[in-house]
Amino acid sequence: MNTYELVIIGGGPAGLSAAKVAAEAGLHSLVIERDYKIGGQLVKQTHMFFGSEKQYAKTRGIDIASILIDDVKRHPDKIEVMTGTTVVGLYPDHVITLLQGEEYKKIKAEAIIIATGASEKFLAFENNDLPGIYGAGAVQTLMNVHGVLPGHDVVMVGSGNIGLIVSYQLMQAGVNVKMVLEAADTIGGYKVHASKLKRLGVDIRTRMSVKKAIGTTELNQIEIAWLDDSWQFIDGTEQRVDVDALCISVGLSPLSSLAAMIGCEMKFVPLLGGNVPIIDEYHETTVKNVFVAGDVCGVEEASSAIVEGYYAGLMVAKRLGHEHPDFAARKADYETQLDNLRSGPFGEKTRLGLLELRGERHV
């Protein structure tokens, strides 16, 4: 069985950034990615990022992906990348089982960084399994990575940043976005994204959601309705809308099942997106030498995932006896960057969620 110093599960922004800093500190790592390419969800994000220059603000997500991939390629002697490989088992003795095509393999690691990201949440309504109903991020992949359109007439459910951004990108690709539905009183995402849509004439309707999908083997129509103060549909307000695609953008859940599998103590923190591993200030879980970075320990933006990746890479390297030459300065810098990214009103969820995770806030 091959033994690695560090195995990083997930080749997205957090995993790639962790590998980079670990390599700079002199550590060898293996990055495992289940998709056939690395870069995570950045590879489909054509919009420019916010934040500061250190997290590549004003750069398109697709270009940030290239930067992070190039960073990893600069350390061919230190970083090995395995794509098309799914981690199917993670055990307390640090044995990792992999599925590669039809072959199972076993490897071992001295330390592990779980950087598996998050998956899109689903929404319960009648016929929600009809083909033509997609996660908004999935549609973004289909059109921005593969250049294929999901349909002609689309309705978006959810007005968080993903819902707003993907709606705009659908319009850029020539798709008619009929409306964006938001169950809450107000639009969830940044005003700048919502304003772009409104300028294009897209109808953003608050206090409305999808009640059922209509179609035999594929989606043809949806029924939408108003919601009352307790988020229940108001009878008699139903309207039918002809659509051939419906995008669901109602948040993300951390993909934290591997952390639970290896025995990390978990906590359900809705503000962080769901079930997350309990971590200390160094991003280490309750299982020694198992660290986490990115959305798996709380859903945020890719900018935060990048910095958390750097941070976890720095900490793991130190643990395994490869203290980075700039350890103290880097540590302070990454901590400041994370504080800054979480400072505004949109960072409140993460700030409160992290307090709750640490047991410093009770709900």
Add this chain to the structure above:
Amino acid sequence: MRIQQHPILQFPHDQVIHFTFDGKPVAGIAGDTIASALHNLGVRVLSHSVEKGRARGFYCAIGNCASCNMIVDGVPNVRTCITPLKEGMVVKTQRNKGVLHEHL
């Protein structure tokens, strides 16, 4: 349906990849996954639920939800959203949990 013009992205449509879908000869292009090639052909029903036989399409595009599982070259439960299309692939709609393929 492929994007013809885009303000930011370019999609070269040059290298054609031939495969079969439920016995019919069809084609995609280099860079496609199986699911994206089928979507371009207007095929959105990729699998069926096991008990009620309800039609399923792809949902997550990250290999997580199992809604796009198909039989590819005799192997069931292939996550077509993260599997690159290859020349000569034999792709079939899946209607059950998947059976071990013949040579195993």
